[in-house]
Amino acid sequence: MKKILYVSSILLSAYAFPQFSVNVQIPSYLSDSDIYLYGFNGSKEILYSKAKISNNKAVFKVDKKYVGMMRAFFQxxxxxxxxxxxxxxIDFKVELDSKNKFSNVTFNDQTNQLFSNDVEQQKKKELILPALIQIKDYYKPSENFYISLESEISLLSKDDQAMYEAHPFLDFYxxxxxxSVQEKATExxxxxxxxxxxxxxxxxxxxxxxxxxxxxYLNVSKSNVEGxxxxxxxxxxxxxxxxxxxLSELIDIFNTYNMDKLxxxxxxxxxxxxxxxxxxLASTLKSNNNTEIGAKMPNNTFVNAIHTKAKSLYDIKSSKKIVVFWSSTCSHxxxxxxxxxxxxxxxxAQNIEIVGLSLDSNLDEFKSKANIYPWVSDSEGKGWYSSYGDTYNISATPTYFVLDADNKIISKPNHVADVLDYLKVN
Known part of the structure; x- marks a missing residue:
């Protein structure tokens, strides 16, 4: 019995401690920011951890195995x-410029140092290497600049696969x-x-x-995409x-590019x-089915609403509602x-109300812009990390829905002119 208890305690310990941590040195400006760590399943971001911040250090604890790309979002x-x-x-440091924009990110762990250097080298290969090769023709081999060009061209042309032997994910990537590079797709x-x-x-x-x-793949199959x-x-x-x-990714792509038949x-x-x-796939099916014509649009509980005392979308009573997803930084x-x-x-006058749900990440910017408009507006203040994307299948702004009095979707116009035409407002 004691042996069994001992093994159980080991198992409990394994579950009690994280698989790994991500430690970020941050400037004091970000000490009151919400910072989130995401992993990926295809293009879908999966929340893994919210940072605990103390003494200008943000720490994420990840309690499950994960190998692949991750993203830290600084709200x-x-x-x-x-x-x-x-x-x-993983360990890195973030620095900001005088306008509180990211100016530098420095990684201290070996894996991400290698990854960062490789990304930089790839940029140089794509943007600088072709120019250096052309410039070299204008110099004689005996000239010092020619020799320097040869050295840099050799360095950029080098493809050392051996350095990835201890890093299988980087090797795959x-x-x-x-x-994934459009310029190479035709090859x-x-x-x-x-x-x-x-x-x-x-x-x-x-x-x-x-x-x-x-x-x-769809582009190289354009002669018969469906096939x-x-x-x-x-x-x-x-x-x-x-x-x-x-399949889920393809449905999302067809939705984004208005390829409705496919x-x-x-x-x-x-x-x-x-x-x-x-x-x-279940998430993609649900968000699409939730927003089909005839479906009852899922309710949304307001968190930072203006121009209303209503607590949710369903609380707003009108003969019809125009729901528009927008942001203060969206030119359209x-x-x-x-x-x-x-x-x-x-x-x-026709008892039609407008509800704007904003994908802003800065609530001050949201309120400044939303106050220009007299209708109901709300924002979670999380940008494209808002719940709106998954719940309402939003991939672009502005996106419009017209609802009836029972909150059923009766139209999904593409543009504001289509909204007004559908409602016969001129």
Missing amino acids: KTNSSVNMVSENKN NKNQKF LKPQDYIDFYSKSGEYLETSLILKPSLIN GVDKLLEAVNLETPRGQTI KQKYLSEGNNLKCTINDR CEAELPKLLEKYDKLK
């Missing part, structure tokens, strides 16, 4: 830092970047992509390569987690699956929302 500055996790401790054939998706190991979903590579998607989904098998994650086809395939559905919103303002009195 006060609406800024992010990408990093690589090998399920080991480095070798497969070609699938690959559709079958190259299919082989990549069907044969890649566990790192694909956490690499941030999946979504951009799928966009490139290309069908062939891809057959190869990856929709009854597997990999196949379902790829979106509806593959949304139906997802809804008709009889096997166990993974969380990634700047162009379109004043046109709603011009017709606001006519809308109110």
Whole structure:
């Protein structure tokens, strides 16, 4: 019995302590900021930890194994830092300029030093190397500048795979970047992509390569996109987690680019699956089904509302509601929302209310802009990390919904002119 208890205590200890931590030295300006750490499942960000801040140090504790790309989001500055996790401790320092914008990020752990250096080298390869090769032709081999150019060209042309031997995720990331780089997409054939998706190991979903590579795959399959998607989904098998994650990504891409026919086809395939559905696909299906014409729009509880005493979207009673997702930094919103303002009195006369849900990260900027408009406005102050994206399938601003008195979606106009035309307001 004592031996069993001893083993149990070891197991409890394993669960009680984190797998690894992320430690960030921050300037005092960020000491009162909410800072979040996200991992990835395809392009979907998964919240792993919220930082505990003390003495200008933010510490994230991660209690489960994770290998892949991660992102720290600093809400006060609406800024992010990408990093690589090998399920080991990560340590970096953030510096701000005089305007409190990120000026420098310095990593102290070996993995992210290697990753940062590699990113910098890749930029130089793409932007500087071709120019250096051209410039070299204007100098004689005996000249010192020619010799310096040769040295730099040799350094930038070097591809030392040996340095990745102890870093399998970085090795995967480095070798497969070609699938996500648009300029290299035309060098690959559709079958190259299919082989990549069907044969890649566990790192694909956490690499941030999946979504951009799928966009490139659709581009190289443009002569028959639907046929290309069908062939891809057959190869990856929709009854597997990999196949379902790829289906989810494709539905999101079709939604973003208004490819409605393809979106509806593959949304139906997802809804008709009889096997166990993974969380990634389940989330995509739910957010799309929640916002189809005829569906009752999910309620939203207000947290920073202005121009109303209502506590939620459902509390606002009107014959119709226009729900618009916007932000104070969105140029299209700047162009379109004043046109709603011009017709606001006519809308109110028909008992039509407007509710603006903002994807701002700075609440002061939100309130400054929202106070220009007389309608109900609210924001969670979390930017694109707001719950609106997942709940209402929002991928761009402005996005409009028209609801009836029972909060059922009766129209999803693309632009403000479509909103006014649908409601016959001129």
